[in-house]
Amino acid sequence: MTIAATELNWDEDDQLYVLRLYVAGTSPNSVRAVSNIKRICKNHLKDNYDLEIVDVYQQLEKAGEDQLIALPLLVKKAPGQVRRLVGDMSDEEKVLKGLGVY
Amino acid sequence: MSKKETKNNIQHRVLEKTPTGISGLDEITGGGLPKGRPTLVCGGAGCGKTLLSTEFIVKGAAEFNEPGVFMAFEETADELATNVASLGFDLQKLQKENRLRIDHVQIERNQIEETGAYDLEGLFIRLNYAIDSIGAKRVVLDTIENLFAGLTNIAILRAELRRLFHWLKEKGVTAIITAESGDGKLTRHGLEEYVSDCVILLDHRIIDQVSTRRMRIVKYRGSIHGTNEYPFLIDENGLSVLPVTSLNLEKNASSERIPTGIKALDGMLGGKGFYKGSSILVSGTAGTGKTSIAAHFANQACNDGRRCLYFAFEESPRQIIRNMKSIGMQFGRHIDGGLLKFYASRPTLYGLEMHLVTIHKLIREFKPEVVVLDPITNLITVGVLSDVKSMLIRLIDFLQNEGITVMFTALALNTVVGDQTDEGISSLVDTWLLVRDIESNGERNRGLYIIKSRGMKHSNQVREFVITDNGLDLVDVYLGPQGILTGSAREAQQITERTGVALHDYEVDAKDREIGRRRKVLEAKVLSLQSEFESAEEELNKIYLQEELKKQVSEKARQEMLRLRRGERGEEPTVEPKKKSNE
Known part of the structure; x- marks a missing residue:
């Protein structure tokens, strides 16, 4: 299996992080997840990201689309492979690893 | 009033049941699965869990007008449709008619990073959405244990599953949750702890290289149920359970x-x-x-x-x-x-x-x-x-x-x-x-x-x-002096007997003829004797007449003589001597 270099974006520094965070209303986990991810993005991704926060309750039809099971769920659509991170994003190290920042 | 109330209460307490439409299963459960409650169907790999739950959903949608949601954790909607098409179930059609919704839940551990506390709200929302969109009365979760393969935080999963089953009950849907059995337990992850209303165990056993599928109702709270292991069959018409009725001897006796x-x-x-x-x-x-x-x-x-x-x-x-x-x-x-x-x-x-x-x-x-x-x-x-x-x-x-x-x-x-x-x-x-x-x-x-x-x-x-x-x-059979005779011995004996009869008949005939002849001879003899007797009799009569005549003549002659001696003249004295000489 060969993966094209462009797809992986190894050498580009200014790669754009496309992120989507699914939360369930204002549950404690959701609130924590939103604040955690915002902080992480600000600290580590500078302005190089596009974060969309989706309240599943508001957009039910999107629930099937992204195979929602556990919430909160952060889907990293780009760069590189799609990664899915569940939880309230309190484990910063794991979040960064999941995003491929390290 | 108080009496009326208690009566009503009792009626309410009777457990309502949802017929599965699976032949035999409704009989052993006394009407079906507990209505509005989750049922756990467990068993090893390949024992028919998915088929049972699919049939429950399809029969519900097609026959009982109860729409259903099938949440598949293992197979995709297409795979599922193909698998059960051979049993005559048309899932696509039911989906189009909004009587069935299949939701494929995909979890892959290597794609998921756990970064802290979470819950399964996503699953709840999806399920809720699916149920509400078609007004489902039946739900199948097949196999929910796959969650344990995708997510690692057992404590969260357990808590969430408990909440899920509780939520299903509140939602009032009749649900089947399937789970793989293993490690000597009903289910590998102890789901039976949460689903306490009805547990059905499926089994696929090989004894002497022959396989038999069996089903047992481990528990059914609030209902009488058969407790035996019931064999069941999966064939081109789906699943059918054989209700082994208790061996009561109350059958009708016909004198026809x-x-x-x-x-x-x-x-x-x-x-x-x-x-x-x-x-x-x-x-x-x-x-x-x-x-x-x-x-x-x-x-x-x-x-x-x-x-x-x-x-x-x-x-x-x-x-x-x-x-x-x-x-x-x-x-x-x-x-x-x-x-x-x-x-x-x-x-x-x-x-x-x-x-x-x-x-x-x-x-x-x-x-x-x-x-x-x-x-x-x-x-x-x-x-x-x-x-x-x-x-x-x-x-x-x-x-x-x-x-x-x-x-x-x-x-x-x-x-x-x-x-x-x-x-x-x-x-x-x-x-x-x-x-x-x-x-x-x-x-x-x-x-x-x-x-x-x-x-x-x-x-x-x-x-x-x-x-x-x-x-x-x-x-x-011929019972003769030599004992029981069968086959050609019997035939031979019968022939001998028939010959004997013929000979006997012939002899009897001969004797009859002999008697006839004798009779004829004797009759002829009787005839000749009779004629002899007649001629003898005639002879005797002739002599007798002659004697009589002689007597008469001699009497006349004597009278004549007497008259002559007395000197009397007869009227015709000359005639008499003539007559005498004639004689």
Whole structure:
């Protein structure tokens, strides 16, 4: 299996992080997840990201689309492979690893 | 008032049930699964969990007008549709009609990074959305344990599953949750802790290389249910469970008779044949004509317009049809007429329970009045004796409840009558015919007798049983001074007897003729004697007349003489002397 270099974006520094965070209303986990991810993005991704926060309750039809099971769920659509991170994003190290920042 | 209230309360408390539509399952659960509650279906790999739950959903949508949601954790919607299409379920159509929603839940651990506390709200939302969009009454989660493969935080999962089952109950949907059993437990992750209303265990066992599927209701809170292990079958029509009814002896007894197809045998059974709805065992050693007897019975039933189902465990239907043609039976006609149906299978094809389920199913479908099982002995090859016996007990029980007359044939391996128990079912059957070899004078002949026949006067005679071009017949065995004679010895004896009779007749004839001749001779003698007597009599009469005449003449002469002596003159004195001289 060969993966094209462009797809992986190894050498580009200014790669754009496309992120989507699914939360369930204002549950404690959701609130924590939103604040955690915002902080992480600000600290580590500078302005190089596009974060969309989706309240599943508001957009039910999107629930099937992204195979929602556990919430909160952060889907990293780009760069590189799609990664899915569940939880309230309190484990910063794991979040960064999941995003491929390290 | 208070009385009324309590009455109402009691009515409310009775558990409502949701019929599954799976044949047999509703019977053993007393109406179906608990309505509005989750049911756990567990079992090993390949034991039919997914099929059972699919059938529950599809039957609900198609037959009971209860839309359903199928949440598949293992298969995609397309895979699922393909898998059950062979069973005649059209999932696509049901989905289009909004009576079914399939939601495929995909979890892959390598794509997921856990970064802190989470819950399964996403699953709840999806499920809720699916249920509300079609107004579902039934839900299947197959197999929810896959969550444990995708997510690692067991504590969260357990808490969330508990919440899920509780939520399902609140939602008021009848749910089936499937789970894999393992480690000696019902489910690998202990889901039975959460689903406490109804637990069904499926099992797929291999004994002696023969597989049998079984089902057991481990628990069913608030309801009476069958506790046995029930065999079940998966075939082209889906799943069917065989309800092994408790062996109650409350069946109806018909006094209607059903002819055996062999006139002389009817005669041995009080002149009318078997009772309708009874069970008949025909046993005998190899080649004694058991199948022929069974075929006659089937043939007669069809001739009388009764439907007959013939289970052949030894020969193929074509073989039976050909063989029976040789003794004058036209089975092809009955098959075309829809009265006769053959079902042939090798006993080793599957386990006893499976045979039983198949037999049940076919009987339910064909609704025969007469069933023939030929032979039951071969079933021994797939089970131990006690299993075969229990299977046959259940079969006889079922057939008698349905009022079906059944004939079994059995191969007896030993020829000592006293020892024969024939799979131990002889005590269960109502009528037992035994066909035996009678060996003498260097030939083998068949003898038939009735060992028992409940509730009727029956013959105690051994009959010789002959197979002719026109079918079977029974002949009285010859009981002569040399003992019992059969076969050619009997024929010879009969010929001798016939010869004796002819000779005797001839002798009697000869004597009769002799008597006739004697009579003629004697009669002739009588005639001649009579004529002799007549001539003698005539002679005597003649002398007598002459004497009389002489007397008269001499008297006259004397008178004349007297007159003359007195000197009187007669009127004609000259005449008299003339007369005298003339004499």
